[in-house]
Amino acid sequence: MLKTLKEIIRTGDATVKYPFAPIERPKDARGKPEHDLANCMACGACAVACPPNAIQMVIDSRAQSTSWSINYGRCVYCGRCEEVCPTKAIRLSTEFELAVMDKNDLEEICMYSLQSCTECGSPFAPAKEVDYAYRILTQFVDDPDARQAAELVKVCPRCKQKRDSQRAKQNFESLGGVS
Amino acid sequence: MSINKSDGLRIGESHVREAESRFPGVIREVRWICDDQIVLDVVPEKAPDVIEYLYYDRGGWLSVVVGNDERPINDAYAVYYVLSMEEADPCYCIVRVEVPKDPGEFYSVSPKVPAVVWGEREVQDLFGLRALGIIDNRNLVLPDDWPQGLYPLRKDTMDYRYRPEPTTDVENYEFLKDTGDRETTVIPMGPLHITSDEPGHFRLFVEGEQIIDADYRMFYVHRGMEKCAESRMNYDTVPFLAERICGICGFAHSVAYAESVEHAQGIEIPLRAQFIRSIILETERLHSHLLNLGLVCHFTGFDTGFHHMFRVREQSMDLAEMLTGARKTYGLNLIGGVRRDILAEQKVSTLKYLDRMRSEVANLVDELLSTPNFIDRTEGVGILDRKVARDYSPVGPTVRGSGFERDARWCHPFDGYKSLDRKAITAGSCDVKGRTLVRIGEFMDSLDIISELLENAPSGPVLNENWTYEPHRFAVGWTEAPRGEDVHWSMIGNNQKCYRWRAKASTYSNWPVLRYMFRGNTISDAAMIVGSLDPCYSCTERVTIVDVKKRKQQILTKQQLENYCVDRRHTPLEY
Numbered sequence: 001m002l003k004t005l006k007e008i009i010r011t012g013d014a015t016v017k018y019p020f021a022p023i024e025r026p027k028d029a030r031g032k033p034e035h036d037l038a039n040c041m042a043c044g045a046c047a048v049a050c051p052p053n054a055i056q057m058v059i060d061s062r063a064q065s066t067s068w069s070i071n072y073g074r075c076v077y078c079g080r081c082e083e084v085c086p087t088k089a090i091r092l093s094t095e096f097e098l099a100v101m102d103k104n105d106l107e108e109i110c111m112y113s114l115q116s117c118t119e120c121g122s123p124f125a126p127a128k129e130v131d132y133a134y135r136i137l138t139q140f141v142d143d144p145d146a147r148q149a150a151e152l153v154k155v156c157p158r159c160k161q162k163r164d165s166q167r168a169k170q171n172f173e174s175l176g177g178v179s
Numbered sequence: 180m181s182i183n184k185s186d187g188l189r190i191g192e193s194h195v196r197e198a199e200s201r202f203p204g205v206i207r208e209v210r211w212i213c214d215d216q217i218v219l220d221v222v223p224e225k226a227p228d229v230i231e232y233l234y235y236d237r238g239g240w241l242s243v244v245v246g247n248d249e250r251p252i253n254d255a256y257a258v259y260y261v262l263s264m265e266e267a268d269p270c271y272c273i274v275r276v277e278v279p280k281d282p283g284e285f286y287s288v289s290p291k292v293p294a295v296v297w298g299e300r301e302v303q304d305l306f307g308l309r310a311l312g313i314i315d316n317r318n319l320v321l322p323d324d325w326p327q328g329l330y331p332l333r334k335d336t337m338d339y340r341y342r343p344e345p346t347t348d349v350e351n352y353e354f355l356k357d358t359g360d361r362e363t364t365v366i367p368m369g370p371l372h373i374t375s376d377e378p379g380h381f382r383l384f385v386e387g388e389q390i391i392d393a394d395y396r397m398f399y400v401h402r403g404m405e406k407c408a409e410s411r412m413n414y415d416t417v418p419f420l421a422e423r424i425c426g427i428c429g430f431a432h433s434v435a436y437a438e439s440v441e442h443a444q445g446i447e448i449p450l451r452a453q454f455i456r457s458i459i460l461e462t463e464r465l466h467s468h469l470l471n472l473g474l475v476c477h478f479t480g481f482d483t484g485f486h487h488m489f490r491v492r493e494q495s496m497d498l499a500e501m502l503t504g505a506r507k508t509y510g511l512n513l514i515g516g517v518r519r520d521i522l523a524e525q526k527v528s529t530l531k532y533l534d535r536m537r538s539e540v541a542n543l544v545d546e547l548l549s550t551p552n553f554i555d556r557t558e559g560v561g562i563l564d565r566k567v568a569r570d571y572s573p574v575g576p577t578v579r580g581s582g583f584e585r586d587a588r589w590c591h592p593f594d595g596y597k598s599l600d601r602k603a604i605t606a607g608s609c610d611v612k613g614r615t616l617v618r619i620g621e622f623m624d625s626l627d628i629i630s631e632l633l634e635n636a637p638s639g640p641v642l643n644e645n646w647t648y649e650p651h652r653f654a655v656g657w658t659e660a661p662r663g664e665d666v667h668w669s670m671i672g673n674n675q676k677c678y679r680w681r682a683k684a685s686t687y688s689n690w691p692v693l694r695y696m697f698r699g700n701t702i703s704d705a706a707m708i709v710g711s712l713d714p715c716y717s718c719t720e721r722v723t724i725v726d727v728k729k730r731k732q733q734i735l736t737k738q739q740l741e742n743y744c745v746d747r748r749h750t751p752l753e754y
């Protein structure tokens with residue numbers, strides 16, 4: 001009994017004023033992922049890595065756009081998105097007070113336009129991602145493969161395949177083959 | 180391949196040889212799926228004998244029973260009995276019994292080894308296979324109003340989101356009672372109560388105040404996680420789901436899953452990552468044991484102690500948040516290692532946290548043990564008989580409180596524990612007090628383990644990303660969670676999918692013995708006994724008391740029962 005009393009007196013107040021006073025979280029605490037619309041190139045790496053599918057991308061080829069959305073109600077704050085993002089466009093903050101009055105407010109959506117194929121005209125990948133690839137490829141000025149890839153960067157995979165097969169056919173014929 | 184130096188045999192080979200010479204021609208195939216895990220493919224009729232032999236004569240304990248729908252792979256079902264061999268030549272022996280898809284029957288092991296009964300009931304429910312001669316044929320996992328012939332884990336039955344309509348409104352679950360010719364009252368507790376977090380239904384058969392027998396019904400909140408993982412997740416995202424099996428010992432599950440894949444695929448985890456996993460596992464034990472110690476205080480009427488335990492527990496939560504970025508669900512594991520290193524400055528502050536908790540908890544424990552009520556309420560209460568324990572393979576402080584040295588950290592050392600030389604902490608008194616003392620001992624031990632691991636952790640990378648996988652290999656992974664051994668069995672499929680995942684939480688092994696622990700105690704001890712299992716608090720919501728003599732039934736709230744447990748006056752049975 002005496003021990004208990006002593007312990008009570010020694011402890012004093014154990015509670016903190018939160019939520020009436022701010023509470024400190026460790027600097028590496030995992031909280032709300034913050035998405036940077038401008039830096040993001042809609043590559044979709046985060047959407048693939050996200051375990052609970054909080055991040056989703058939906059392509060609308062008619063509108064030639066793709067949406068990138070995050071639902072904070074599904075997010076488990078694991079930080080996989082941050083880990084895989086090539087452009088550091090998504091970072092976890094320490095923010096944790098995410099309650100909202102309307103469930104819809106938990107979702108954030110942004111749209112990115114798609115690149116149309118310069119040959120067939122059909123949209124095939126986010127324009128920013130194509131541009132990103134182009135900028136990387138053009139850094140390798142001395143590499144003929146990179147140069148060729150840069151030239152074809154705006155051609156969709158199907159048209160590329162078509163080109164390849166046509167070239168193969170030409171090669172075959174020039175070698176005297178019969179088709 | 181690891182060879183045992185003394186006899187030149189592979190790990191676990193002694194068990195195989197003995198079993199082969201005792202049952203010639205019964206073991207069709209033996210293969211090592213990793214260093215210390217052996218699969219024995221056994222002739223179905225003889226499986227019960229082989230398992231009985233390995234269990235009782237070779238020091239085996241049951242870890243988990245796994246059903247698997249292997250029709251797409253080899254046109255049959257299979258049931259795997261995972262035995263943890265803990266005496267000589269420790270290893271995991273996985274007895275595989277192939278079950279032909281038609282008629283889908285296998286010989287139940289339960290008449291010989293009662294520990295498998297929950298596992299076999301689950302296989303019956305989820306795969307629609309029949310265990311011939313099973314000692315308890317009731318549903319375990321599926322609700323009693325589930326449609327006939329719908330077996331959720333068969334690969335071709337249902338979408339994981341499908342929720343069939345109940346087929347009946349009548350309660351048709353039969354509760355077992357072994358009360359002889361004594362007339363008893365029935366006290367049901369549960370399944371739902373507005374104040375409680377998890378549902379479960381208990382039925383106590385009492386004579387006056389004395390509990391004669393008890394039975395229970397669980398799985399009201401079966402979440403279908405295994406089905407969900409198998410249907411829509413990639414094998415490398417499952418650690419994050421596994422972590423959500425339990426709100427207290429989630430990290431233990433996530434490690435167990437990750438290691439099941441790593442063992443199956445032969446993936447080396449960097450040494451530093453192994454140490455970090457152990458450090459975080461122990462951190463989890465700190466807060467879990469403090470939670471249970473707090474509840475013990477509460478149940479023995481020492482609520483001041485309860486609050487102080489929870490106050491100190493907050494430090495372990497802060498510690499976890501500092502190390503992992505979150506109070507719970509640490510999100511640390513990937514297949515191949517961990518995602519965060521422990522930095523030098525974090526090490527320093529961890530050691531500070533440990534010192535503070537060590538002295539504070541020592542004081543609180545001293546207070547608790549000198550509270551006369553504590554001894555009075557826990558000594559000789561909820562006895563877990565050693566024979567019952569041996570038959571049912573309970574785990575954690577529950578079995579260690581009955582003197583068995585069962586602790587996966589030391590029986591099958593893994594991760595950072597390999598570098599430590601320690602023994603399981605046990606108590607011989609088999610009662611609530613024993614189990615509480617084990618937890619106190621383990622708490623203090625964990626503090627030392629963390630500092631030792633922090634001191635000895637080698638430097639280096641924490642994640643190995645350099646590996647490929649081969650579909651349809653399987654293995655088990657295990658950890659010693661605060662409540663006992665968590666065992667996960669997993670098999671990866673094609674296209675990065677998880678083909679089958681079976682997660683066994685520690686409390687799953689502890690429920691079956693509860694019935695025996697209740698017997699002979701009074702109703703006022705019921706909550707105390709359940710609490711001594713530390714069952715993630717899923718069960719003490721409501722109690723129905725049935726007085727067989729008076730043919731009356733009464734439902735008690737959790738509050739009534741708890742109040743009675745705390746003050747032991749005003750029995751709620753006065754009606």
Ligand code: SF4
Nearest residue numbers: 050075076078079081
């Ligand atoms: S933190 Fe995890 S759950 Fe949340 S959006 Fe990123 S990957 Fe998805």
Ligand code: SF4
Nearest residue numbers: 040041043044046085
């Ligand atoms: S990974 Fe980064 S760049 Fe790619 S879609 Fe996600 S946020 Fe945008």
